[in-house]
Amino acid sequence: MANPFGPTSPTLESISIEPMLVIAGGSELLKDRAKEYAYKLKKMRGEKVDYIEFENEEHGFYNNSPSSDAAQQLLRIIGDFMDNFSNII
Template identity: 80%
Template sequence: MANPFGPTSPRLESVNIEPMLVIAGGSKLLRDRAKEYAYGLKKMEGKKVDYIEFGNEELGFYNHNPSSDATEQLLRIIRDFMDNLSNIF
């Protein structure tokens, strides 16, 4: 696993990063790392990052229960994100 915010990592401020959707759920460790990553990028000028957290859902909930309300909500979020991308480009 790479840590883009590690002490020896190259700076990302000058890297052109397309809008990004970061979705987290499941274990505290994974959720905290995803949140740190998303908010680290958000702090940089010009980086468009949306962070969505499904804290009450287990990791991979959309695979385990594809007809759940949470999965339906996730699919709507992804669709809306993609629709917004098509308006940008």
């Protein structure tokens, strides 16, 4: 994890950050913070940062309903993400 928010956080420009996948439920309380986190990382580093939001889902939806359509879709997204970057990580 990297923190681009803190007023005393070190600059991230010289740090190599691996590709990141940021996931949020569309109904979760901290959704806007997760979205801003992904945006700031992408802006600061220009690295591969993907932000995925699951509409109408709460925080931890994949744990609360692991066999739901949304959880299954999330597993596919994570698998695709890992396949695309397995040569980097």
